[in-house]
Amino acid sequence: MIGHTDEERAKMLAEIGVSSFEELIQNVPESIRLPRISGFSSLTEQEICSYLTELENLNRKASDSICFLGAGAYDHYIPAVVDEICSRSEFVTAYTPYQAEASQGILQALFEFQTVVCELLGMEVANASLYDGASSLAEAVLLAARHTHRKKILISSTVHPLWREVVRTYLIGSGVELTEIPANEGVVDKNRIQELLTDSYAAVALQSPNFFGCLEDWSEVSSIVHNAGALFIAITNPLASGILKSPGDWGADIAVCEGQPLGIPLSFGGPYLGILAVKQELMRQIPGRIVGMTKDVNGKRAFTLTLQTREQHIRRARATSNICMSQTLMALSALVYLCAVGKKGIHEVGMMNIERSHTARDRICAVDGWKAMFSQPFFNEFVVRCPGDPLKLAEYLSTRGIIGGLPLASYYSEPEYKNGVLFCATEKNTAANIDKLVSTLRECT
């Protein structure tokens, strides 16, 4: 890992004009200079690989399991071409494309990414990625507060509970407050939006498919929200874009997604992909990197990072966000995935998700004691009432090679959710997988 030998180092020190290395660190106060740190010995490459195998074995039960778990992270098939392209070291080992002429490849890819994001979400301007869905929602909320000069946000309690926690953390010290809109039958209570909304609110944030998997009907939402002078933040699952109305179709001003379903592995929670897209008039309020198409001195098409006066390295304390590095490689994965899937495939993969999840739901509900909690339409996730203890269920399934059955009670304290269990089925859950899940549920109930 070190580029010079001890002999070379001695020569270099001589050329620097010092007799020992210690002379180079004389500005470090003597009292804090370390003799050495000890504690973990150095392993060779071969040794670290053996150690990793040990750790992999500790995960093997889970990695060999079938997955019926969603809740913000989804097990989808990832085409080989995505891995092959995105593991190219030309993309992996480059820095943020500050020098446009030496980074046309990734800049063009990010411009293409922004384009497919706008297409999926029906929006006009997208940035080149944020950290994850949760922080993208937090950025959207801050954007709305900045744009409207208002300090209150209405957010549906059907929005992912962990995302709402992240938003709350981001709002510490900002003076912006969240108010939750209650749910009714698994979807946001639209009547309550109208009741709660006043002209002191900056935005209304809704999610569909929501945390329970339910699809929400947002007819009239945009006019209610806009009449109050607020912005409509719509959270969606980008993989459902071939089937479901887009945030743009619903009249949203800001669209937010977790991009992980688009060709990014589960990876125990990260790295994922934050997606944020807006209407044209919010372009200069958007956080993060944006790539623009321009020309070079000879008039040839070229790409560059642009609108940088929004950003922290120029604007410092007055920037639209503190974000610097984001998730470029994940944006590339999503782009390659969407190219591989294509215009027809995005509909087909959506159809497979609908077929598998509805089959799974119907089969589970045919087991004694199990029934659906909500009657709302859904895409690939659904809540069922479990006849036993949901916490024990997840543990039991994990011993039987199944990851799934998220207890709602871990996220919602209301008694009505006590026996609720969230399942997900994607194109990866074959009929045989579903058989196995159903027979295992029979065993334990």
Add this chain to the structure above:
Amino acid sequence: MSKQDISLIFEDSRPGRRALRFQEVDNKWLGEIPAGLRRGHPPELPEVTELEIARHFTRLSQRNFNIDANFYPLGSCTMKYNPKVLERAARKKEFISLHPLTVPSVVQGCLRIYAETEECLKQICGMDAFSLQPAAGAQGELTGVKICRAYFESRGENRKKIIIPDTAHGTNPASAALTGYQVIEAKSDKHGILNPERLKQVMDKDVALIMITNPNTLGLFEEHILEISRIAHEAGALVYMDGANMNALLGIARPGDMGVDMLHLNLHKTFGSPHGSGGPGSGPLGVKNFLKDYLPVPVVTKKGDDYVFDWGLKHSIGRVHSFYGNFLVILRAFVWLKMVGSDGLRQISEAAIVNANYLKAKVRELLEVPYDSQCMHEFVASAVSLKQFGVRTLDIAKRLLDFGIHPPTIYFPLIVHEALMIEPTESESPETLDEFVSCLRQIISEAHNSPEVLTGSPHNMPVGRVDETYAARNPVLRWTSKS
């Protein structure tokens, strides 16, 4: 690099072309979705074959400078070589196929990686606890500022200001402002470091935090750090360290011994994980014991023989990530740390410091180095002397591209005119450093004799100098069939 035009993938699209196919599904299932919720027109995704995808993106990849192909002395970015075994580890099914909400008993491998990485970082930094949740340095920093806010609120204090030196990264003031703090800039002295006397002038009981980068962005160790911490602590303020430049300190000095109460690290800089053209990164936040209960939840702890998630921190500020942070980046850093070992850490930083000082000794014969004391892992030169020839730092940067070298960070820090911030890292050989110097020498001679070669550069890139002003004035941020 080839100058051949590469079309946009949308321009290659032809109706009916396919790459991936899915199993067919009976259309009756669409009936499960009410018509009012269905999309009218499909999104206009490209219709291309897999060959077209492979060729398009392979060609795009070849239009990027990157560590594996190019020297990349980008200051404060620590563009070191990323050993391939890290990538191999991060592709293992036993890591990438795991759902984050899996019951912890069957993903003990992941939890152990979290726990052991945290342990290594604690020893390296002299801190008492770490959260590995922040997804990048800037998010780690934001987490730290939120903790600062929560800490003072819990003590019933409403301090309103954060002191930040003028050499700081822009993320520092941005994180402070996002948390409702007023930013007070502290000017560095003529030696390029923070002077305790000047600090005393701006320090008062309304200051919550001082955020320092050490070594600072001039590559200089803040030699009054102990005095600075003492002044802050006496006023009741906390000390935050931006650990972006931690590559200079491994095994040499620990922030925890400098009076630092909180710091973030950039695993993608110091700890071997690659930058991915702009992410993913990871920005763990380390704190002293008295702030431990404020960290984001969950944290990983050991219970008997098992590792578990602990959600019970008394004052936790909450989460900053959907799940537990960028696990695959943390995994790479874990592999890197285990390979280097605690004894090898110091050699890494020593080599980075030797390389930087060696390069500085050569560069100062060619360009002014305004703060010319012994540097740590990086230094800042100025091209102000070339202005007389109509040549700016930007021209040097673009001309370096023609030699296959990625330019240093330019025009930063802001206190140096026509700045070039140069960080060679420990990975590079003396020959590479010498090669950089000889290119720079040629460029400076061109500045004297034929400045138009510089102002017209780059000449060997796929495109000539890119018009950034035009991009900002006429924003075209997505492709349309008309563009």
